[in-house]
Amino acid sequence: MTIVTEDYRVALRYVTALLDFAQESKVLDKTAKDLAELHSMLNWSEDLRNFTRSPLISRDDKIAAMQALAKKAKFQTTTSNFLSLLAKNNRLFALETILTIAEKEIAEARGEVTAYVETAHVLSDKQTKELKESLKKGLGKDVSLSITEDANLLGGMVVRVGSLMVDDSVRTKVNRLQRALRAGTTQLDNTTEEVA
Numbered sequence: 001m002t003i004v005t006e007d008y009r010v011a012l013r014y015v016t017a018l019l020d021f022a023q024e025s026k027v028l029d030k031t032a033k034d035l036a037e038l039h040s041m042l043n044w045s046e047d048l049r050n051f052t053r054s055p056l057i058s059r060d061d062k063i064a065a066m067q068a069l070a071k072k073a074k075f076q077t078t079t080s081n082f083l084s085l086l087a088k089n090n091r092l093f094a095l096e097t098i099l100t101i102a103e104k105e106i107a108e109a110r111g112e113v114t115a116y117v118e119t120a121h122v123l124s125d126k127q128t129k130e131l132k133e134s135l136k137k138g139l140g141k142d143v144s145l146s147i148t149e150d151a152n153l154l155g156g157m158v159v160r161v162g163s164l165m166v167d168d169s170v171r172t173k174v175n176r177l178q179r180a181l182r183a184g185t186t187q188l189d190n191t192t193e194e195v196a
Helices: 006-024 028-044 046-053 059-072 077-088 092-109 125-139 170-183 188-195
Strands: 113-119 143-149 157-161 164-167
Touching (some): 006 028, 006 077, 028 046, 028 077, 028 143, 046 059, 046 092, 077 092, 092 113, 092 143, 113 125, 125 143, 125 157
Parallel strands (some): 113 143
Antiparallel strands (some): 157 164
16 A cells, blocks of 8 residues: 655656646657656666755756756656756655656556566666566566666565565575574575575
8 A cells, every 4th residue: 555645646746747748749658768767877876866865956956967967868858848847846856756656657558567676786688678578478468667776685686566576586595594594494405405
C-alpha cells in the first residue's frame, strides 16, 4: 500500500500535467525515453541527487544547471522545459518521486509492468537488454526497468515486480551461508554450492 503524502500529490500533479501535454503534443515516447535516461542518471550519480535536493543552491543556478543537463543529454524541448519549471518552482527535491511516478504511469498506459532492479555494479547495455527480455518472457508482459546501484549487495541483483521479489545478491547468499554455519545444519553443502 502506498502512503499518499502531500509531496506525492504534488509530484503526481506535475507528472499528470507533463504526460497530458506530451500526449497532446505527440512526444510521449520521446518524453518517456528522456525521463528513463534522467532517472538512470539520478540513480547512478550521488552528486546529481545531492544537487537536486540541496536548499543551499539558488533557484537560478538550478534552472541553469537543468537546462545545461537537458542540452548535453539532448532531451527534447518538452523535457527540458519541464525540468526548468521544476527548478523555477523549487520542486527539484521531488525529482526522484516524480520520475518514479512518471515511469509507473507510462508503463500502465502501455500495458507494461515496471521491474525495480538493484545491482551491485552498472549493467552493460547487453546485460540490460538480456534482463529485460528474460523478465518479459517470464512475466508474459512488456517490462520497463528502473535500475539502481547498491554496492552493499557485493554482486548479483535484487529484482522486484509488484509483490514478487527475486534476491540473487551475493550479500544474501553470504548471509545464508553464515546462518547455516551458525546453525551447524546439514544444509551447508547446498548453501556453499549456491555461493559458488
